[in-house]
Amino acid sequence: MDRKLSAILAADVVGYSTQMERDEAGTFERLRAGRKELFEPEIARHHGRVFKLIGDGLLAEFGSVVDAVECAVSLQRGLVERNAAVSEDHRIRVRIGINLGEVIVEGEDRYGEGVNVAARLQQLAQPGGICVSGKVAKEVEKKLAFGFEPMGEQKLKNIAESVKVYRVLLDPAVAGKPRDDVNQPPRFWRNLAVSIGVLVVAVGLAAAWWRLWEPTIRPAALEANAKADARPSLVVLPFDNLSDDKAQGYLADGFTEDLTTELARIPGLFVVSRNAASAYKGKETKPAEVAAALGVRYMLEGSIRRVGDDMRINAQLVDGSTTGHLWAERFDGQWADVFALQDKVVASIAGALKLRLVSAQGKADFAGGTRNPAAYEAYLMGMEIYNRRNTPEEFAQAVRLFQQALELDPNFGAAAASLAWAYWEMDGPRVKALAVSDIIAIYNVYKYLEQAAKHPSPSYYQLVASLLVREHRSDEAVAVMFKAVALDPSDPLNYVGLAEALSFNGRPNEARDYLDAANRVDPGGNDHRHYQTGLAAFGQGRFEEAVDYLERIDLQSPDPWPKFYGLQVLVSAYAHLGRSDQVAAYSDRLRNVMLERKDGGANQLVTQRYFVFKNPADIGRLLDGLDKAGVPELPEQLDLDAKDRLTGSEIRSLILGHDLRGGGAWIDKGTSWVQENFLCDAIPKVQTTCGAIFRNPAGTPGRGHEYTAVFRFDRFEFSTIK
Structure with missing residues (x-):
């Protein structure tokens, strides 16, 4: 058995089945032309060869990993040019994965894990994107004008060990070294906002920067995040607890977190989240390795020692590119001086980086902190x-x-x-x-x-926004989450919360931008981000892309919410794609999760309670898929006759704008609207609920039992009186 080391490129067309169903002959011809006119010539020009065609995909081998990456970039750019001349539904988009590994040689074919990993990496790429393994990124980091964004350790199907994965950034302006991902702790610090620093860079810019949530400034905020490596970049490594009482580790953790939050507020400085930095707690790691892993240049490290009321803080700022110390200092004081000590550390760092600071509004008042x-x-x-x-x-x-x-x-x-x-x-x-x-x-x-x-803090805004979304008030939720982002630009939860509000507000394109921002400050995904990215893709009608992300959710995780939400979107997306086998498999899993949640079984009343879209087309897209998947509209044990059910137009004319009698706690409690063939109510301090309306054949007009409203668990009888 012959073996060799090769760079393997795997490419696959996005949405091929859907295009074939819509236009079989035309899709086949466009794909064939793309192979002959673009793929085969480019692969040959980069000294590679196609060794296998797999339906709408291909596998190619290269002797040089540099050639493989350059070829992949040329292919994606070539497709952009070709697609510009055709309509949206006729465009060919591909995902590409590249791996460097040992392969088994059998004639002209290649087998083995080196090939399998490339194929799995391709599945992780976004449409029009390229994903590479850590081995590839390491080989080409100093040889190509492309950047690499970490996607973390990924568990690939049928691959025993996790693989470090990077997304290729095609813009030369963001070229840089690859960065290793870090593992996330099981839970984020929910309340990331005890604001200790009071510092803002550059006189005159402070007031504008604190208003990043304003619509006119939003794109600039996104641009700053997208080109984070163009700014000075910093990570605050976990401070060591040198106190004799090891239980006082919370002091070092809190000090580390507050410094991160304060430094992240300085315009022009990119700060990695405390979640990404936490992976280095208690570990001996070389500065250059940390800098490469997190994609930063500067590292702040130090220690805290507390004996009674006496405190000593040691801190040093290291340049990861040279491993030289830019600044080191010791701060002694009383525990009562902890806030002043933190201010001194932040000011000293800014001075070492040559950033000019001015005092602004008191920090305790500004972001929910304390003195x-x-x-x-x-x-x-x-x-x-x-x-x-x-x-x-x-x-x-x-x-x-x-x-x-x-x-x-x-x-x-x-x-x-x-x-x-x-x-x-x-x-x-x-x-x-x-x-x-x-x-x-x-x-x-x-x-x-x-x-x-x-005295609002980011975590205050996070919860308020979540409650506003549940009350069908996503416009307000979006505005609230922009405030949270402005208070702490290093917190991935702020970006994810904003993305959720935007998706339910009918703006999935913007949601994707902020999910990308979350991944920049906190490299690597998690189940909740996979769900949010899948939801945003679903909202754009990109069902193939949606299932790619939603299938990454760990269904064995003890956290119920990503799988509860994600499975509903996944089943709907697969139904839209016409994949009956996957619909059946995931529908069973959805029913099990619903039973675990005690939400009364899988039905569309449950779905509408949690998926509170602003636009009718968005909830219609989700319910339409669930209809195709066979998810019932109403609880299966319902004993009412379907012929007595009112349509949406009948509900609108019967109820909206009318006074009702009966109905118990349901009547006159919130804002009502018609959604598909359901009546929905958003009740203050209670999430949205939707129900079906039936005529009661035995009811008497005006006596409070002419109609029956059926909700998730409750049912009420009522009549219209005017």
């Missing part, structure tokens, strides 16, 4: 407990610490926001541990949000 050291410490202790996989008893302990922080400083907006999040995320065991009812928990959510609104 009370005791409140700050209680908050940090609570966050350390809250963000690990805690027991219900530990959860209750974290809540008590947040309450203590808020008692010590009633203006501590971030602590109030953390309490609102805690009560919002409570489940049965946690409710029991705190000895409160579900009703009281919801009451506390809005009570603490009202308090947090006086």
